[in-house]
Amino acid sequence: MDNDPKPLFVAIGASGSDGLKDISDLLEQWPENIKVVVMVVLHQASDQPSFLREILEKRSRIPIVIATEGQNLEVGICYIGEPAAILTLGEGCCVHLVPGSGNRLRNRTIDELFVSVAEHAGRRAIGIVLSGALDDGSRGLAAIHHAGGLTMVLDPAWKRQGMQKNAINFDGPISLIGTVTEITAVVAQAALYSIKPSTSP
Numbered sequence: 080m081d082n083d084p085k086p087l088f089v090a091i092g093a094s095g096s097d098g099l100k101d102i103s104d105l106l107e108q109w110p111e112n113i114k115v116v117v118m119v120v121l122h123q124a125s126d127q128p129s130f131l132r133e134i135l136e137k138r139s140r141i142p143i144v145i146a147t148e149g150q151n152l153e154v155g156i157c158y159i160g161e162p163a164a165i166l167t168l169g170e171g172c173c174v175h176l177v178p179g180s181g182n183r184l185r186n187r188t189i190d191e192l193f194v195s196v197a198e199h200a201g202r203r204a205i206g207i208v209l210s211g212a213l214d215d216g217s218r219g220l221a222a223i224h225h226a227g228g229l230t231m232v233l234d235p236a237w238k239r240q241g242m243q244k245n246a247i248n249f250d251g252p253i254s255l256i257g258t259v260t261e262i263t264a265v266v267a268q269a270a271l272y273s274i275k276p277s278t279s280p
Contacts, residue, residue: 086154087115087270088168088200090223092189092216093209094122099134101209101233105259106139106157110267115205117141117157118196120166120188122215131159150174160188167195193219202227205269207262209233224252229269231255231262 160166
């Protein structure tokens with residue numbers, strides 16, 4: 080067992096028409112009192128208003144906080160970024176906000192967050208992609224996998240409208256393709272044992 084007190088970092092990304100509901104569904108089932116830091120991004124154009132906080136606060140089982148530059152991250156809290164700034168993990172478990180490009184195709188918010196978590200958290204990184212636009216998330220999932228972390232995606236078969244098949248690299252390093260319930264169970268197991276849990280049935 081890993082006796083290192085540093086927390087696990089769970090990066091959650093979604094985009095597309097179902098993205099906000101997917102995040103809400105996940106946080107509504109989120110295990111309580113688990114020792115993880117949660118960071119969430121919804122990929123959308125930076126010139127669009129964000130209702131992420133307002134909607135998540137109604138359903139989430141953990142507090143929702145809009146991340147600010149240099150903020151120290153705490154376990155048991157969900158940090159979100161605004162569309163105009165890409166939320167990333169910086170040195171010393173602090174928030175770093177990268178200015179957005181304003182271009183939906185170039186502003187790959189999920190990848191930016193996931194790669195930063197892979198770099199700073201290593202095997203304590205968990206990446207979850209719930210829905211995607213184009214290939215946003217694929218590079219970030221690969222980075223977390225190569226750092227020794229866990230990578231999970233929501234099973235497209237469980238989505239009402241389906242996920243764009245090119246949003247996730249299904250030939251790549253995915254630890255689990257499952258339901259919201261299965262994903263949250265793996266996160267809880269990882270937090271409980273502070274080790275990389277098995278995702279096999």
